[in-house]
Amino acid sequence: MTEIADYKQAFIRNNWYAAAWRREIDTRPLARTILGERLALFPTKEGGIGALKDQCPHRLAPLSMGECIDGGLRCGYHGLLFNASGACINVPGQDFIPTTAKVKSYPVRERLGLVWVWMGDAEPDESRLPSIPQHGEPGWALLQDGYQHHAANYRIEIENLMDPAHTTYLHKQTIGNPAAKDVPVQVERNERSISAFRWMERTPPSPFDKQSRDFGDGLVDRMVSFSFELPGVSFVEVCSMPTGLDKTEDNKNLGLRTLSYKFLTPEDERHTHFFWLHLRNHRLDDTAYEQQLRAGLEKTYVEDNQVASAIQIEQERCGKRQFTGLKIDHAPTMALRLLDTMIADEQATAVA
Template sequence: MTAPTAFIRDAWYAVAASAEVGDALLAREVLGRRVVIYRTAAGHPVVLRDRCAHRFAPLSMGERVGDTVECPYHGVRYAPDGACVRVPGQSRIPPVARVTSYTTLERYGLVFAWMDESVPADPSRLVSIPQYDAPGWTASRGYLRFAARWTNILDNLVDPAHTGFVHRRTIGGKGSDDVPITATEEHGDVVCRRWVNGEPPVPMMQRFLGHDRPMDRWQVYRLALPCVSSVDFGAVEAGQPHDEAAMDAAPYRTISYAFLTPETAHSTHYFSFQLRNIAVDDADVTREFEALYQATFDEDRVLLEAIEREEIADPDAASILLASDAGVARLRRLLALRGG
């Protein structure tokens, strides 16, 4: 049960922040494959398998020559589409001299790669985030590497019950532990929802709203398998309808996105950004949010890394499910359907 779950390859995975990708060759491991990432002169991000076809030298140790990459060992060059374009000392280029080039998409300040070589890349399967770049919204951003398997991080992201314990020093609010959470499946996503009605706003909200009148506040945890999580958090005046239109017009709303990309069976890249509709022009608030969320995710990281060490030490042990694991149970079922 606790052996690492196979990767799901036919999806868009965040492989780098846009700001990291430039002329230099960036080496990274993604879904157990070493890749090299760079940007062409025209600005298009390239993700190649980081392994020369000749003797498997890492291309990331080589050099850029125009838009091509030159292998550090014997100088074979590869184009952005993975085709070999030069072999020193011979004019004929063997057709087998090529490396895998993964299809890329750049959006939301991230470079995504489609990691399945056998299924055509489908841009419509990248998550749609209408608030990103919309007027009245701004983003803070972060990255952490977790020495923990991706599936345990997914569990954590459909598990609102942990917030009051793991995050009591950061974002964990009081007074909501006993409000029930409903877990549903919507369009293949796992969605955990909770409304806490007629309660004073949490301290962070009070600060930006400037009052402590009772309000209705929501938490909606959504996981789009296999790798995109969002936590939507906000408040409307007490008694307002609890629908998308009211949430859209709410005076306080944050939507925290996490893009999980397995690195190895036992480690995961955790790219994140947090959208907010308050203090959108205030760079100090952006820095404050970045620090707050980094500290919050670090609390998850410390715990999940300790769990990973135990999973590795005793791989045959099976964990148990409790009543609060409705979201986790749905997630496991959907993962099994995806072949994960």
């Protein structure tokens, strides 16, 4: 039995977290809370993005209530102007700028159409920014700008995303496959990631697959792979390919392949920012299909949030996370154990 008190407030800080889609930051500052810290994101005059603590050091007014002007972010209360480094560069009504007139700034990068913020005190590690080889490549269509606000601790979300078994029951209308419940899951662990996958040989295509291609009465070999790069990147690959072929990359591309990414950013201990994007190798220019696909994915993630947020409430009500263990918990449990190890390592390093 696991107590929920064990994991409250436990976040990995030295990490790039998805903070916003780039298109969300236009001419107005954007307020976003990450790991319980309130940030103001704003466009810089150089065309980049600044991320500051959302609190003017004068009267603590949220800087996100101000405006993007004069090359910085100007507080909406008394007009103090801050640059992307958090330095105050103008105080209306006086020439002298107090040394205490400064605000915490966060390192920012742009990648995959998203704005990423480094939340820790250690030097930002560029190698830890997510990359997707197929992103922007010919032969792949991209669905992006996906966002949902989920009312659950990110650990509940990790368990959900590392758990192929739930799709049979929770997502009957979309990605669920009735055959899935009987198929074993193989699990692999790497330094910062866990993968769970399975091949289902000679199985009926899913409802999604049938919408995408006419398989007739035929069967497919279908792979579902769930990976999680801790603490926040989920990657789900689904491939339905002709039966009987070797499982090479080229042969997989003969079938229907989808690559589904979710970027989880803890807002606080009870809420998670859920960014998503989706790549596919079929029906590349089919707008109607794309709308249908987006709606189906949104529905799937709404279903996940419905159960995750209900679990969050129930865990808080009784103070427990789980009363029994099952075989299907293998991958989610490995993921959370690895997360705990990473958090402990980071905290030990910070103390040393």
